[in-house]
Amino acid sequence: MSIQGSSTVAGQSPTAVVDPIAEWAYWKANYAKRGYVERDRPYGDYEPAYQHGWESRARLGSKPFREVESELERTWDDAKGESKLVWSQARHAVSDGWHRAGRPGVSQPTRDGG
Numbered sequence: 001m002s003i004q005g006s007s008t009v010a011g012q013s014p015t016a017v018v019d020p021i022a023e024w025a026y027w028k029a030n031y032a033k034r035g036y037v038e039r040d041r042p043y044g045d046y047e048p049a050y051q052h053g054w055e056s057r058a059r060l061g062s063k064p065f066r067e068v069e070s071e072l073e074r075t076w077d078d079a080k081g082e083s084k085l086v087w088s089q090a091r092h093a094v095s096d097g098w099h100r101a102g103r104p105g106v107s108q109p110t111r112d113g114g
Contacts, residue, residue: 018054018101036092046081049090052079053097060083065098072098 027050028043037046053070060068072088072094080090 006064020051020054023050023054023097023100025101031093034092034096036089038089041085044067045085045089046093047085048080049076049085050097052076052090053094053099054101055079056094057098057101062102065095068098069095 024047027047031037031043031050032039052075056068056072056075059111060071069091073091076087076090076094083090085093
């Protein structure tokens with residue numbers, strides 16, 4: 001698992017963050033239920049795509065996915081680490097990570113009481 005730190009999601013209070021451990025656990029438990037997942041691929045191939053989605057949401061704000069997709073595609077090669085997915089295979093997972101990070105209730109308060 002290569003998750004580090006936490007990500008603040010734009011449009012939310014400065015103390016609201018996406019809990020990367022919770023996101024990792026959610027996607028690890030649920031990725032295989034997604035229709036785009038190739039059954040012979042391990043979670044490790046999809047993990048960087050989900051992470052790219054939720055971290056990009058924090059960095060780029062609450063714009064519609066379609067407005068930021070070209071930037072996410074352009075930065076995928078740097079974000080993918082050891083994943084063997086090309087953008088066309090990762091796109092749906094990135095989108096899922098992006099959209100989940102923007103949903104109410106996904107963000108958690110920081111430990112400083114926010």
